[in-house]
């Protein structure tokens with residue numbers, strides 16, 4: 001199959017103080033996130049002058065991928081679009097259509113399955129195509145890569161570096177974005193029994209630990225949102241640091257295996273909140289780098305592209321499915337990662 005372009009599809013983030021609230025309104029529209037939580041999160045962004053690094057990091061990653069494509073003689077222009085902030089994916093897909101793109105691959109900046117990490121990107125693709133109309137290009141999403149050797153290798157090397165900073169004795173703690181328990185239960189096709197997101201996160205952690213020969217490690221969650229009465233994946237990373245301290249663990253290496261770049265959930269929730277708690281407890285703390293900063297990340301993206309353009313065989317280290325490669329935003333399977341019933345359907349209508 002031939003493709004005319006690659007669409008880099010990400011979450012988006014504000015790039016100035018006035019953009020924080022409109023961005024947060026886009027993220028949380030109709031999702032029942034309490035105003036109190038929204039105000040708190042807005043404050044996290046304001047600590048950084050209202051600028052999330054996520055767009056800059058995506059632009060840097062795209063530049064690295066463009067270099068890698070050029071080095072391989074692959075002629076594939078890369079476009080950048082986001083779910084929640086400019087450049088909005090609707091505008092980007094409109095530009096692709098105007099440029100004459102008929103068929104493109106899509107790289108979503110998430111390694112995992114589940115509603116927030118996979119299916120919501122399908123919804124973004126479908127929405128963007130619908131807004132462009134008849135001329136919209138065909139869009140095929142690339143697959144989940146949580147167990148790809150280039151991803152696992154980059155994460156493992158970063159964990160090794162973080163351990164070296166602390167000089168032994170540190171517990172390895174993997175963390176990923178929490179999601180509502182109901183969303184995790186609905187992740188994957190129903191016949192698989194759900195929990196595709198948390199299982200893949202656990203599997204990525206296992207693979208990284210195995211590569212490093214670490215046998216004691218933990219998988220925890222972070223950045224919980226939503227109303228307090230709704231159960232989400234636990235334990236929280238900060239509570240877990242307390243628990244490790246109580247057990248006498250002297251230091252932690254925190255690895256944000258659930259994310260690909262140092263965006264706000266990493267630089268605030270880990271480098272600030274989690275690091276501060278460890279410091280209060282007198283524990284050593286190091287946070288491992290995200291794969292975006294490793295040259296293997298660009299190689300990974302190009303290899304995922306080549307699975308579609310050059311018959312490159314899928315490389316994966318686990319037995320769990322790596323789904324997500326569907327056309328025009330269709331789900332991976334019937335009722336796969338079906339979105340939660342939201343409390344206010346009316347508020348969700350745009």
Ligand SMILES: CC1=C(CCC(=O)O)c2cc3nc(cc4[nH]c(cc5[nH]c(cc1n2)c(C)c5CCC(=O)O)c(CCC(=O)O)c4C)C(CCC(=O)O)=C3C
Nearest residue numbers: 011013027031041052054110116117177179225263264265
């Ligand atoms: C699984 C997952 C990923 C990983 C997969 C992926 O990377 O796509 C992820 C990434 C990210 N989440 C991000 C930011 C936010 N997520 C929020 C809220 C939520 N995230 C959720 C899940 C996830 N989120 C969920 C279930 C909610 C509740 C609301 C809802 O049901 O949708 C909120 C609302 C405020 C709040 O935190 O309450 C914000 C601001 C940013 C950008 C950071 C920056 O700007 O630098 C990134 C990369």
Ligand SMILES: [Fe+2]
Nearest residue numbers: 116177223265
């Ligand atoms: Fe999030």
